[in-house]
Amino acid sequence: MIETKKHYDIPEEDVFLSGHFACPGCGEALAVRYVLNTMGPDTIAVVPPSCISIISGAQPYSSMKIPVYQTTLEASAASAAGIKRALIRQGKDHVNVLALAGDGGTYDIGFQALSGAAERNEDFVYVCLDNEGYMNTGAQKSGASPHLVNTAFTPGGKPTVKKNVVEIMAAHGIPYVATATTGFPDDLARKVAKARDMKGLRFIVVLTPCLAGWGVKDDEGVKVSRLAVDTGMWPLYEVEYGTKYTINRGPQGVPVMEYLKLQSRYRHLTPEMADELQRETDRAWELLQARATCVVSVSNAEPIP
Amino acid sequence: MSAVKLENPALDPALLQERRMLLKGNHAVSYGVMRCRPEVIAMYPITPQTPIVEKIADLALTGEIDAEIMTCESEHSAMSACITASLTGVRVFTASASQGLFLMHEMLHYASGARTPIVMPIVNRTLGSPWGFWPDQTDSLAQRDTGWIQFYTEGGQESLDMVIQAYKIAENPDVMLPAMVCHEAFYVSHALEPITVPSQADVDAYLPPFNPEHRLDVDRKESWGNVVTQEMFYRHRRDMGISMSHVPDLVTKADVEFAERFGRGYGGILxxxxxxxxxxxxxxxxxxxxxxxxxxxxxxxxxxxxxxxxxxxxxxxxxxxxxxxxxxxxxxxxxxxxxxxxxxxxxxxxxxxxxxxxxxxxxxxxxxxxxxxxxxxxxxxxxxxxxxxxxxxxxxxxxx
The missing domain is CATH 3.40.50.920 (Rossmann fold)
Known part of the structure; x- marks a missing residue:
């Protein structure tokens, strides 16, 4: 199991630069740093409208020392696939293609293109930077917004649960699916490196606390990220070829309220609502453990031909 | 990921020569595409366009077309992939019609804005609702503000020939805009005609390889699509207009050169x-x-x-x-x-x-x-x- 640390010594390439346009303390900028600096300079990035498109910089500036193509909100996976197919024809198969999309561009409007690319097992890395809503446009609800959360579109609390994009992507049978979050940067960087060195469609969803959108203090982004894992609301795990589960870090016995109380988007919660979220989290963790044990016992991970 | 190919497809050299064939208008387009050697082809079915890309899939299986074939889950993704493949520096192809073209609409603007010389035949068909499958040009005409060059053809031979000419015109460094070659449902798309498929050598001599000045390349590190200022946007659209203004003369020239080499001309603009x-x-x-x-x-x-x-x-x-x-x-x-x-x-x-x-x-x-x-x-x-x-x-x- 991975541990929390105060100091990290993660090898980084010089791809993501300082002076970018992210808010101070932004979880997404932290994630982008480890994603890009692990992917390395032989990478072409695809970015849809999202906070990442702002962070990557306005013309003529760029915070990323690699070619970046900014596409439309629903097209990231198709755009990435088109680049890779062209690179194959040019004999440049060694160049990585990376889609860097938000949760709206992944769980919602971009899902059709992503699912299509997964079905075709297109050869690129797709990283979803999940801040659980349309934060770039002012914190509206997305399919990634959790149950009962307050967003601009669900001021009374979201009535339905967060879409389980990890299991949906795993069900495509693609080579690699993983969760990660910024509070565990060594785990994030390891997963990106692992994905980078595989072929086919690789999907990593990174929980990236949005300080403004979640109502988190400027210096508590990492703390909130770690609590998401330690309460069990965001277990860290990997699924290879839809069957081989590896759980990296699950809940550490911390009640979900410890995570929720640091975020103003949950301040309307009643004790009953908090209990409901605790029960849902416990049940989801049980399900994940069961799935991890049972699926591995019936089938070894097999590459897609 | 890539299309399955027959093992060791023994390409008969005769296939590269000029061929006289009895073809539907859509299949004439497919053979024209074959001669243009696109490297990435994105496809999605829609009546009455489907025979174009079906035939291309067959030609890829036999090795007559050598390209990355993307069987996309929608026209929107097909166009999205064409744009980036073109921006990466290869010649691309897709085709559509009616509702499919409308699903692409957002990306049509994106394609011309990105200055990607995609060539896309459109098989003109009525738009729902109500449903119909009939020849009606409203689908492509409604795309007239998307920054695409538009040609309208009368028959299969003209469509085949215009696909070749369209690449030449669209890829001209003074143009670098995408082009539609539009022919109508069934009257042209499914009507059999005797068609001349030009020789590969003649098309290669007429249509130079695609070699754009700008491309997505890790060695060049050029990017595309970033947020721009009002003034940059103004200049960008003005430049698109300047490129469009070069098109009529180039259409005339392309037709004259085509007639000299292939013995068929269409009058160019009109x-x-x-x-x-x-x-x-x-x-x-x-x-x-x-x-x-x-x-x-x-x-x-x-x-x-x-x-x-x-x-x-x-x-x-x-x-x-x-x-x-x-x-x-x-x-x-x-x-x-x-x-x-x-x-x-x-x-x-x-x-x-x-x-x-x-x-x-x-x-x-x-x-x-x-x-x-x-x-x-x-x-x-x-x-x-x-x-x-x-x-x-x-x-x-x-x-x-």
């Missing part, structure tokens, strides 16, 4: 058929031109001095060429197969705008003759021609 001493031109584009030719022959036999003015290039709209072509002609009658509610026939309206301010401009009649794919026969064309000669035109397009 074609005049039996227009000598005409009192009136019938102005049309697409498949209806074939029927109008016969009607003109029939009317000439009866000493009715009318001719056909076939518009081949619709975007950019060739205002100067049209003004020159109609100078001194008293009347024009537009017969068309499309409709913009609240405006009328789109060619009718564009034509009138093109003639505005012209000295001694002809009177212009606009007849919504073939909307929804209704048959416009030779006799019907004669009837409509006589009607136009006998009446004063009204401002609006007329349901006849």
């Amino acid at each position: 074609e005049k058929y039996r227009c000598e001493d005409a009192e009136m031109y019938i102005v049309a584009f697409g498949a209806m031109c074939g029927t109008i030719r016969e009607a003109v022959d029939q009317m000439r036999e009866k000493n009715l001095p009318v001719g056909l003015l076939k518009i081949r290039l619709f975007r950019p709209f060739p205002v100067q060429a049209i003004q020159e072509a109609v100078a001194g002609i008293p009347r024009l009658v537009v017969m068309e197969r499309n409709y913009s509610p609240g405006l009328g026939g789109i060619l009718h309206q564009e034509l009138k705008a093109a003639l505005f301010g012209m000295e001694n401009a002809p009177l212009v009649h606009g007849y919504l003759a073939g909307v929804g794919g209704v048959n416009v026969s030779v006799d019907r064309i004669e009837e409509l021609t006589r009607k136009a000669l006998a009446e004063t035109p009204v401002v609006e397009s007329v349901w006849v």
